[in-house]
Amino acid sequence: MTVGLAHAELIAVLTAVTQGEPKVMTVRRGEALPSGPFELVHRSLQSGLREWVQDQTGHPVGYLEQLYTFADRDRTHDSAKRRTISISYLGLVREQAAPGAGKPGWHGWYEYFPWEDHRSGRPAILSGISDQLQAWADVELPRREHRKRRVEFAFGLHDAAWNEDLTLQRYELMYEAGLVAEAGHAPPDISAGRPMFADHRRILATAIARLRAKIKYRPVVFELMPENFTLLQLQRTVEALAGLTLHKPNFRRLIDQQQLIEETGEVTSETGGRPAKLFRYRHAVLEERALSGSKLPLSRN
Amino acid sequence: MTVGLAHAELIAVLTAVTQGEPKVMTVRRGEALPSGPFELVHRSLQSGLREWVQDQTGHPVGYLEQLYTFADRDRTHDSAKRRTISISYLGLVREQAAPGAGKPGWHGWYEYFPWEDHRSGRPAILSGISDQLQAWADVELPRREHRKRRVEFAFGLHDAAWNEDLTLQRYELMYEAGLVAEAGHAPPDISAGRPMFADHRRILATAIARLRAKIKYRPVVFELMPENFTLLQLQRTVEALAGLTLHKPNFRRLIDQQQLIEETGEVTSETGGRPAKLFRYRHAVLEERALSGSKLPLSRN
DNA sequence: TCTCCTTATACTCTAGCTGAGTATATCCAG
DNA sequence: CTGGATATACTCAGCTAGAGTATAAGGAGA
Structure with a gap:
């Protein structure tokens, strides 16, 4: 059987929690997630990622879990004959083992997703977001019902309760509605979180959603604790x-x-x-x- | 940044349930999962898979979910300069939409995993399996405790209850212990299910585990119902x-x-x-x- | 036609868990 | 020694999950 050729790239969402704030390791002053090529020397995808994360941060990754593999054509900047497959991972790092956690390189999750932090009550930014989403949902009938239901469910409007696991769905809705800068539409008038390079913020949203769901049934929190x-x-x-x-x-x-x-x-x-x-x-x-x-x-x- | 080159291959675990039996679509008389190259014409990984599954089976896949991406060096049969990245998917097909479900091509899950079907009580084969696993676990002390705990937990021995979600863990233990033919050790004396090509049975185990876990919190069963x-x-x-x-x-x-x-x-x-x-x-x-x-x-x- | 078998559907009961609130203990600062 | 802060223990009501029981409605065969 013939098999297509592609570039392979590993992307890491490395997370630590320091002083009660969740952080993610970034490059380019917080604009991108660290990534590296998958090469022949690597025994497997997972060990490949482990190696270069350790090289770059100098500390071991305790827990490592595959997130998702992307290969949308839009992402490709290559020649017409090649495309990039990005394999993303979620890694958890202990607080002590994250010496740069205060230094640049580590940024708080909620810089990128201010609407996701409900520890001090429902963030004010959410009212603007849901207004704009409801305007976006108000199209002609066939699609309207579906859009309205998605918005209400994802953002906990009306009778629905806020569900913290729906981080990815919320980001995707905002992307569809053009509320995040990455969507490339007219710049939104509300500042809906700090944007990232390419689809890196989407990958971070995937990681947050996965981790929020996982802490409920697996004891992964302890990977983040001293x-x-x-x-x-x-x-x-x-x-x-x-x-x-x-x-x-x-x-x-x-x-x-x-x-x-x-x-x-x-x-x-x-x-x-x-x-x-x-x-x-x-x-x-x-x-x-x-x-x-x-x-x-x-x-x- | 430099990016490694690789072949990209899509592998599908297509599942239907006909007359109360869970089936998986196979090729090579049940020895392998259907797979195909990921090519430039495809918009995305998911749409690539959708297209060739529809071509081959003539029916639409309702639900499609990415399972896992593998790239272990052992799997490579290529030249030293290339390796294969396999991206596996789980797809659910409605009963009526699986016309070949009786014909060759569709095989019952439990041909490959006879120890996983507890609908008529604990399968007899399990006593042989757990005996051999406990023998395998009985090594020198540092590793013994860990092995014993893994076996008891995964197979529901002693006080632990059988947990149907642990299909993958069970298969991996049996692989480590050399009880499945794919491990390539001395052929096991008990017939521990029908083997498959390369790591395809492992991928099927991943799919079963994922689906068993998912039906508990998402209404995916209906994708399989008429x-x-x-x-x-x-x-x-x-x-x-x-x-x-x-x-x-x-x-x-x-x-x-x-x-x-x-x-x-x-x-x-x-x-x-x-x-x-x-x-x-x-x-x-x-x-x-x-x-x-x-x-x-x-x-x- | 009546009886029995089979499957469908409805109801009850109890233990344990979850959400919520309240009470007490022990340190530090002033 | 008193107030503020955090730590820890206990109580209570409502809901849910596991388990069992009872009744309804068809078909097959005596």
């Missing part, structure tokens, strides 16, 4: 990722139901009030542990 | 995918809680006993509808 941490630090990290505030007593109950962590025996009084116990992740509890969450009515037969 | 169906037909389809039997009253309760379907007003008496009402999927309820399933303790502040 060795020892307090329960509130853990909660703040989850809140940073989800862009939401959580109910403290219930968060703690959930955590120790799962038996994912154990006390170190030490306490820290750097938290302001009563000293907090330090915990560590129970590596013994292993990564394989899925938190099930079955929605099927099983029977025991 | 226009009108009875509740038991729907249940049998879900059971076929999950490889499990479900509790009938609870299944029905779950379905109409979600308001995903509506009565057509007609009944069918082809089911043997009392005639069953026919239902159809409420397309109005739209694909965007995620069934949430949040595991985060949200607060209303």
